[in-house]
Structures are given as C-alpha cells and as structure tokens.
Amino acid sequence: MKLSNAELPRSYWAKLAKRNGISDGTFRTRAYRGWSYKAAATTPPRNAGNRTPQPESTASKQRAAGLDATAVWRYRQSHPDTELSVDQIIEKLQERRARPNITEIARKAGLSPATVLTRIGRQGWTLEQALTRRPMTHREAGKIRAQQMHGKGGVA
Known part of the structure; x- marks a missing residue:
C-alpha cells in the first residue's frame, strides 16, 4: 500500500528537510505558518548572503x-x-x-561617596582635600554643631 504525501508523518518530512539542507527551525516555522509538509521540506531556503546589507542600527x-x-x-x-x-x-x-567617577574614587579611598560629594559640593573642598582628610567622629561633629548653635564662647 502506497501512502499519499498528505498521509506521510511529519517526522518523514522533517528528515527529508534535513537531507535537503533545511534546518529544523526553518521546517517548523514553515509548517507553523501553514506550508504543506512537502513544500516546507523541499523548497530551498533563501540564501541569506544575497540580502542587501542594512546599515547598522x-x-x-x-x-x-x-x-x-x-x-x-x-x-x-x-x-x-x-x-x-x-x-x-x-x-x-x-x-x-x-574615567573613574567620584563614587569609585571615594570607595577606593575608604570614604563614603556621600561624604566626599558633600565636602566638594556644599563645603567647597577640592577633590584632594575631600579624599585625604579623615571623617570627623560623632563627638567632633557634635562639638562643632554646639559651637555653631551657641556661639564660639559657649552657651549664649
């Protein structure tokens, strides 16, 4: 008994496609798009090398x-x-x-990027000053704040 093309299993056509130099993906895509198995397995693929080169996006x-x-x-x-x-x-x-940015430079120097950026932006320090001076302790910062609030002579 001889089978017609429509009765042959998909696996037969997939093997034929491979023998004809058609990739599995191309065969599956063609079948998915409604091509007959015979056409999908026997139509030669387009030669991608003949396409007009497109400018790089x-x-x-x-x-x-x-x-x-x-x-x-x-x-x-x-x-x-x-x-x-x-x-x-x-x-x-x-x-x-x-170029390294200030955040990377600050971290390499062992300082918080926020500290370095504050020193440069708000306090007007140079990058070198901002990187070489150690951060104040909480106690030192507290003394300065107290002096600023109460004047240099202590309690006002």
Missing part, C-alpha cells in the same frame, strides 16, 4: 559599545545643540565611562 552600535540602547538619545536630550554623529557620541560616552 544605532541601538546595535550602542550595545556593541557596552552602552544601553537609549544612551545616544539621552545624550542628545541633554545636549540639543550638538552636531556630533552617532559614532562620535558613542566614542565620547565610552571615554566618559572609562
């Missing part, structure tokens, strides 16, 4: 550079007058990432 360039997909957009939002190309912005962002 901004998002893929950013991912390749180790940046998140919105980095260039955020840069352009904060620098609306920039005339830099996408590649120049990515290069600039990579350079910025390569």
Whole structure:
C-alpha cells in the first residue's frame, strides 16, 4: 500500500528537510505558518548572503559599545545643540565611562561617596582635600554643631 504525501508523518518530512539542507527551525516555522509538509521540506531556503546589507542600527552600535540602547538619545536630550554623529557620541560616552567617577574614587579611598560629594559640593573642598582628610567622629561633629548653635564662647 502506497501512502499519499498528505498521509506521510511529519517526522518523514522533517528528515527529508534535513537531507535537503533545511534546518529544523526553518521546517517548523514553515509548517507553523501553514506550508504543506512537502513544500516546507523541499523548497530551498533563501540564501541569506544575497540580502542587501542594512546599515547598522544605532541601538546595535550602542550595545556593541557596552552602552544601553537609549544612551545616544539621552545624550542628545541633554545636549540639543550638538552636531556630533552617532559614532562620535558613542566614542565620547565610552571615554566618559572609562574615567573613574567620584563614587569609585571615594570607595577606593575608604570614604563614603556621600561624604566626599558633600565636602566638594556644599563645603567647597577640592577633590584632594575631600579624599585625604579623615571623617570627623560623632563627638567632633557634635562639638562643632554646639559651637555653631551657641556661639564660639559657649552657651549664649
């Protein structure tokens, strides 16, 4: 008894597809999309090498550079007058990432980043001063606060 094409099991067509150089994924996708098993197993796959090369997307360039997909957009939002190309912005962002930031520097010096940032921002210290002076003890800070509240001569 001879089976018609419609009666042959899917496994037969899957093996035939493999022999014809069609991957399992391509065969399954074609069948899922409604192709007959025969067509899915015997139609040669498109040659991906013949496709027109597409320009690399901004998002893929950013991912390749180790940046998140919105980095260039955020840069352009904060620098609306920039005339830099996408590649120049990515290069600039990579350079910025390569420099250690104050948080990393503070931790390497054994200080709290908040302490260093406060010293620089509120108190006007240089980075070197902020990193080399040890933090005050609670007792020392309390004495200074008391002097500020009550004047230098003690209780007012």
